[in-house]
Amino acid sequence: METQMEREKEQELEWLKAQKIEITVDLLAAAKQQLQFLAAVDKNRWLYDGGFESEYFLGFSHKLYNACWLPLLAKHAESPISEGPLVVPLDCEWIWHCHRLNPLRYKSDCVELYGKILDYSDVVSSVKGACKKQTEEIWNRFYPDERYDFDLAFSEAVNEKISTLEKCTNYDLVSAVKRQSPFFYQVSRPHMNNDIFLQEAIARYKGFLHIIKRNWEKSINCFSVPTYDIDLIWHTHQLHPVSYCKDVSQALGRILAHDDMDSDRSKGKKLDVGFSGTTRHWEETFGRRYWKAGAMYRGSGPSPLTTIPFQSNILSKELEKSNQNKKIIELSEVKIVEVLLEIVGVKNLPERHKGKLFVMVNKKHPDVFFNDKRRLTILSESGEKYVASFQCEPKGELFFELVSHSSSNLPLTKLCKTMGTASFSLEDFLNPVSELSVERWVQLQPSSGEMCSKPICLRIAVSFSVPIQAPYELRMIRSRGQSKPYCFFPLSGREQHANSYTSVVEKTGAEIINLQMRNSTKAKEKERSTLNQQVTGVMKTGETCILADFVGTRWCLMDSQWYLELKMKSNEDGYLFELTGCRTVKFFQGKKLDYEPKYCKKKRSERDFMTAVEFSAENPYGKAVALLDLKSGSVKVKESWLVLPAIISAFILSDILKKEGYNGFTSNKENLEVDGLVEKAKSLNEEPEQISLTASSEGNMELNVDVAKGSIVKSGNCGDGGCEDIVSGNSSGGCGGCGGCGGGGCGDTMKSDGCGGGCGGCGGCGGGGCGGTMKSGNSGCGGCGGCGGGGCGDTMKSGNSGGGCGGCGGGCGGCGGGCGNMVRSRN
Template sequence: MGMEREKEQEFEWLKAQKIEITVDLLAAAKQQLQFLAAVDKNRWLYDGPTLDRAIFRYNACWLPLLAKHLESPISEGPLVVPLDCEWIWHCHRLNPLRYKSDCEELYGKILDYSDVVSSVNGVCKRQTEEIWNRFYPHERYDFDLAFSEAVNEKISTLEKCTNYDLVSAVKRQSPFFYQVSRPHMNNDIFLQGAIARYKGFLHIIKRNWEKSINCFCVPTYDIDLIWHTHQLHPVSYCKDVSQALGRILAHDDMDSDRSKGKKLDVGFSGTTRHWEETFGRRYWKAGAMYRGSDPSPLTTIPFQSNILSKELEKSNQNKKMIELSEQKIVEVLLEIVGVKNLPERHKGNLFVMFNKKQPDVFYNVKRKLTILSESGDKHVASFQCEPKGELFFELVSYSPSNLPLTKVCKTMGTTSFSLEDFLNPVSELSVERWVELQPTSGNMISKPICLRIAVSFSVPIQAPYELHMIRSRAQSKSSCFFPLPGRAQHPNIWTSVVEKTDAEIISLQMRNSTKAKEKERSILKQQVTGVMKTGETCILAEFVGTRWCLMDSQWYLEPKKKSNEDGHLFELIGCRMVKLFQGKKLDFEPKHCEKKRSKQDFMTAVEFSAEYPYGKAVALLDLKSGFVKVKESWLVLPAIISAFILSDILKKEGYNGFTSNRENLEVDSLVEKAKGFHEEPEQISLTAASEGNMELNVDVAKGSIVRSGNCGGGCGGCGSGCGDMVRSGNCGGGCGGCGSGCGDMVSGNSGDSGCGDTMKSGNSGGCGGCGGGCGGGCGNMVRSGNSGDSGCGDTMKSGNSGGCGGCGGCGGCGGGCGNMVRSGN
């Protein structure tokens, strides 16, 4: 019976893959990601009068010009659409039914993308610009940010103009890029898998329609990216989907309620259940789940830098002063789906213990998972590790013993799973199969016990550099650390900087030196001295005037300027501009459930550049514990030196890190007083940070993926957010609609070592109604309970769900995509 069911499920999957798509979705998805990144660098397109003007230009100029060109070509080559018009057009097309009806009403046919080139493709746009200027002499081809004329009244006078609320559509779509901006989203193997899953998504919807099931379908973000890509080619989309499903699939992103039990939550649960029953493979996917809400922006004004110069760029190409180990990291999602061939007389409950045979610096504990077919509860473990070695599994049976309050545990068999088979090189990112167990000694059985293991990987990426500063004892006579000749000496107390592997890379000391010609006046120069692994000693930083000069003038660390408006405290200036902000910002922004730490303990280093005009978080400095996380190799040494200096300054001023209020922190005063520290250089007491609450794709500590608090509220758009590790159950009555994301994220306590969550969801009730929506993310990153083992890696547990209803024609997908699911009986 089981084999027949598996054959049926495989047949359904192969049937789904036969759906014909007339667009090169792989190339088009990559182009969409490139375009969304360009829009995100021009955030004036997200809101305000500039958005209103872009909408006016789209209606008054672009659509009429495109209609003329498609009717009778007005240029020899394709038209190049201006960036602002392309963004509005993008959002309009993501409501395919409305876009189709608007085009047919205003222009008699669907205005397609077939003879248009994106503004970000780098092709010559001169011909299109000349044609534009001929038709619209009073409207520049490129958007003029200085143009301040109000357009609200003008747009109402246009002869042809959609009355679709494009402002709201833009706001719903704006958060989508954050969810799909991770590096692996551009990987060919990941995208090919996403295209296959998109076809499976369409097939599920078709089966539901044929069975009159009104459960709307909610995509994960990989599926949603491909769905968006398909819709951006409206003629092909209407043709392909109509042929596959019998009618056009709507994409309504209006709903943004993430609450538990609401239609987005219930819809994702239903999608998960239908998917896994139909195809026999997991719906969750590593790298395709909800990342949490967008980080709070640091500024609304893009940064314009003129600091680059040939001298600074040349000075940055210095000899490598420290050696760092390069490590890759991968996100892993794991579920034990079933077990078969158990001995006939077997009694007791079953669970699986798993760990890495060769523990690495990111994952080095043993975890416990229940088996879906045995417990009825869906547990999905999420963790991060190096993309090598083997996952080792033990099937354990436990039953009550004769002694009160005790149980007998017995290992019934073991097996392993090689990561290198899939990741070196990357070949397959999702695997679900039956694996035979090797029996333990004395357990001879006729048929080997088998586990059905489902595992999903993200594409390996470079791990951030994680460094710890640790106070060293006074040096012995045999130490390789030598004092500098001719300088004022202090007791040999150093701070060692070590990597995650505990390998020491450099040692630092703050010194007060006196130059010969300054001795009479007793003027002390503050310096940071470094000792390399080779034993070589050098001056890494020196206080000059009102700022610190780092690495032979390659970088300067200086306090904020009086005119500073964005709230940063210090600037690190060299061949790049890096600003230091108090607290955890952008990618390092804490989630609701993260262990509370004072924001004054941290500083976030944010790079501003032409590529990142609104800032990119490149390092996190924990000035209290001495933990430094750096994303870019060029920043490692400047970040270490800066963290050492800032901690020393604040210690001297009596601050325990930044424990004072922001208003009381007078940076200029601290810098002035830092000139003349005469007392002995006090070393920083620094220990390794061991927080388990780390953020997805940012932190690599001991295998936990994001833990967030309740994410309520709206997040618009297709892609603006949606559920995370969510739950699915049996579906009963109907529910509809779709929107941008939903779900709570609640993390609880973890076991021994304090990393990793166990997420558990309870029973969910039914919901009625019916709506049109296929989409929008949803789900909960459900509550984590106590985990018994060493505490790394998240485990999500879901219970039975009461019932959710069918799908009313998939009226849209709003953003997002749910995440890990709880699928019960």
């Protein structure tokens, strides 16, 4: 019988064999180039994103691509027609990109039409800033009736011979483009461009090819589904078709097809089954986890605010760290990292040991982001896959405690026994970043008085994202006339203390600044005066400065660095307020873009929220940078440069809203009397409101677990507390989502619920609900069914076979659909 040590050695040899696969492309540099190109396409959404222009383009592109670019490329490959490389136009490059992502079809088309594969060599992407003058001159010489840079009006008069081309693929390029257009959203996070992340992705891509080879050798027919890090590298390889065909044929014996036709992530469908099988084969072959932090499905992309890109006349310039923000307030600079963690196995247990085992995980020195304990089962003992998900600072140590739980009738104090402890240093891997995925045996220190011949060991698998600037968590608390610091908006009509002010504090409790709304009087005539409002700030030094003045019909912030203006109700762009300065930020009603509700309908009305969206040359379609909760007064801010302007703006808006008597904006924008708000803003009879802010300098950090390209359906009915950020893969019956949750609702939950008629979600949870849970449940109640009042915290679970839902797999089947959820592994 094969011993555990022999099995692990065999698995390591398999991994080393996979790493010997030769790739003749610099995949690291090419992957970065692909990300740059996809970002450029996303800034020109007429290339794919609906509307008349994109529909016209998609209909015309097939002919233009075949009539102009491929023939020009073929001429250049036969005999260079340019002294340097050709610079491919952006629209043609996008169509060419999608064509190459069907490697078998691209090869057959090229061979049939031009006698050989037309490769990427001696071609430069238009997004690299290379001089395209020479290529444009050649293009105009060959195609005088077609513009080099696509122009909708100019292309109305297409030469008739384009429609009668002899050399033309009948591959449906329009559908190919539509399948590929969602891909960029999944790979657009900053860590995807990190060298260490990409190097690990390349190694995993080789492992992916090796798994497919092993399956073919064993005549196993399995639809292999990649995670998004692997998928990015797979795409990159295919974009160099000659190298791809050669490398893959040498490694596997034939060219590997890339099937992106499937996008159904439902339970039991092709992607679900494929991802489950890929996970199982990977972990059995290599002894490594297939899931990876930052490489899993993000959910569907947000709905766009506009199809017309914003043209800013503001010269964008970065705010230096020594700018006004830093002069007025001092913010702690803390890094944060996403962690996925699984306890894979345990060995060297005492022979007489009885009872169930689990592991308690916490941070040896808790930080403000991770200060509790998580309970995890052990895969080898329970047969159930639990993956903890949490965020913490990338320093200190994770602390593990192996606990034995007796099932006897002993008193509660004697039911649990600690068998050993161990620690795991985060700084060894993240300061500086050296490895982002680790799986190893960790030796436990035995409990006092216990001696054994061999130390007990835990096999721990952990994956990290690249550390980023942590969210700034700020809160505004009224210093006077307020008994409860968490009631941000006083009741309408309640008299406020004339000298009350608001303290802005960090999550640690450190005070940043004190704010106050006050009246200033300016003599206009002898017998009259005009009352204006000001927002003042009192710094920790005691110095007072003016942060904002109401001038005319708008607020002037931070010594004219920013202007906050209420837009007229006739505004057709959909936004209500505008903050302008060195950047343009518009406030829209409701949760938009990254803040868009995805997985569960909230009981809260959309009119309770306002999203701040930055428009720039880099983000012409808008980037969500802050979310204002008008009812609670809380604000989430993504960018550090916006923290102080957001504090001031939210402070001002809360004052305006209170004066107008709004508890939230009306759902009908036409009923919002903006002119009335401007007039009310001049009134000095009310005190400013209290608000709470949560600011982040880098992206939305709500969940960031991203397990799974697949099985994403919808959430079912919620309990009284509602549901927050839930991904649920519904099976045949049951309510799905967080159906049946108690009063507390569910927070940050990803779940593939049980089959059959179970309640799904975190069914059966008590009043506390479930927080941050990922679970592939059993049949029946599924979810984290049966949890008590405290609910469940930040876990991913794969449930029982048979009646269980199985993995919640799914994926991109090679590409566009993405990867599936965690696979169940219970025997």
